[in-house]
Amino acid sequence: MSSTPSAPFFKRVTPGGWAAIAWGAGIAFTALLRIRVPGQDGPDLLPGFVILRWDGLAMLGVATLLTLRGSVLLAGRPTAALNHLLVASVIASTPLGVIAIPAAQYLAVDVALYAIAAARPRREALRALLLALGLLVVYLAVRLLAGWGAGTTSALAVGLTALVAWLLGRSQGQAREFAERNRARVAEQAVTAERLRIAREMHDTVAHSIGIVALQAGAARRVIDTQPEAARQALTEIETASRETLAGLRRMLGALRTADTEAEAPPAPGQAAPDRTADPADVPGLPEMPGLAALDRLAELTGNAGVRVTVRRAGAPCPLPPDIDLSAFRIVQEAVTNVVRHSGADSCTVTVDHRAPDSLAVTVEDRGAVTGHARVHHGPGSGYGLTGMRERVAVLHGEFTAGPRTGGGFRVTARLPLPTGATTR
Structure with a gap:
């Protein structure tokens, strides 16, 4: 158990932030094309006379403000x-x-197309692509109808770039959707497996209780005439x-309705099954039906x-179902x-709290990784435990x-309600 690391920088920047950065990079590149840089006799492109006037600069300022506004809206209103x-x-x-x-x-439009294609439904993403490509077509059509020159080849290159950005976004979105569906399936399978385990344990508990009932009934039948008190x-x-x-069955049967065959079904193609590797603590040496009385043995194993496991008990132990x-x-x-x-910790603490009359609380916590202490499995784990x-x-x-503890490590706490008048087995 370990705390979740912070996301890398490139994940923390929002799509709107990337759109604003792309706009700034485009403006900088446009300026570099129109000035003489070291190693060149002159600029690659001659600046139009309009851009050097106040109205040209005003247009660039308005365009920048619109871009910043669009970058802010990208997350909520794409x-x-x-x-x-x-x-x-x-x-x-x-x-x-x-x-x-x-x-x-x-460039900023390309970033927006990528973000929309990755995060929004297919129909909305397709509309965004058609809108972006349609603008290029309308821009060329207006120039042609006005009798001006039109850069058809340049427009095709820009449109192709936009299409590639959109396709990359759709690919990313589909990969994320598949990963989410896969995680949901595996999490559901983990829940099913745990329910099956509970059902099997409940079966063993019921079988044990029925065995006791049968033995006691047989003993009562034999001595009912000669030893009425024993009977x-x-x-x-x-x-x-x-x-x-009966009380245990009422508590559990409502949630255990999944069939055994469904729980044991193999995962779908491409789906990783929950990790069923033998646990370090789940080794021979524990009772077949263990309870809290077996915690010391668990700590030893x-x-x-x-x-190292330290077991602490608070309050007087009470009989439990x-x-x-x-x-x-x-x-x-x-x-x-x-x-x-x-x-990666070398010790943990298990606390069993019996102080509340109507509930039992168990807590397991560690203080985090210790230098030089190797993990059995690297990484934070799948979370299915x-x-x-x-x-x-x-x-x-x-x-x-x-969740993570203040100061490092991880803590797990479970509070189980106790039925009134609970008695031991």
Whole structure:
């Protein structure tokens, strides 16, 4: 378990920010083409006389303001933002004395097309592309109808650049949509797998309780005439076991409706299945149906994996129903396993809090990576362990929180409600 690293710089800049940067780069490139730079006898292009006058500079200023406004709108109103950028490209091209909109004045439009194609629905993205290409066609048509020169070849190059930017954006958007669908499928599969595990554990618990009921019923039948007091005690234990089993079933069956075959179905093509590698803490040595009483054994096994576990108990331990006792242990086990596999920490603390009369709280926390202590798996992990813990807590109608600690490390806390009059198995 580790905190999420901050996004790299290029991810932190918004699409609107990139559009503004592209506009500034286009203006700078346009200026460089029209001045003599070292190594040249003269500028590549002669500046039109309009750009040197106040009205030409005013046009560039208006175009810049429109671009900045469009950059601000790009995140929330992409169509309006694109309209601002298109108008700005036309206004900025007017004082340059050119026969077609230059590519430098279309850079911000290209960025907007990429952002819209990547983030917006296909139909809206297609409309944006047609609008951008249509402006180039209208610009050429107006010049031709007015009897002016028209740079058809230049316009085709600018249009091709816009098309490439749009295609790259669509590719990025489709890749992100596929990744999101894939994550949703794998997360759903992780939840299903956890529900299946809970169902199997519930089956074992019920089978154990039914076995106790059968034994006690047989004993009561044999001694009911000769030892009525012993028979009464056996019947009392039968009642207790039956009530516990029914209560556990009522708590869990509402959320466990997924078929066994669906949970075991293989992942879709191209989909990564949840990591089912054997956990360092999930090794032979634990009881078949463990509870919080097995935490010390879990700590011993985890210590053998290289992470020291300190178990703390607050309040007087109270008897717990078997399903809650088992679920609390499984949550601690998964959280400790995450520490071993992903955190790089050399120790963690498990706290079991019995002080609240109506709930049980378990907390697992570490202080972060320790220099020289190797992780079993590098990286922050898939997060599906947390998904399974959250699902297990949700089945019991509890509360689950997980996140970085102040000062480093990670903390997992689960609060499980206790039924009134809970008794041990």
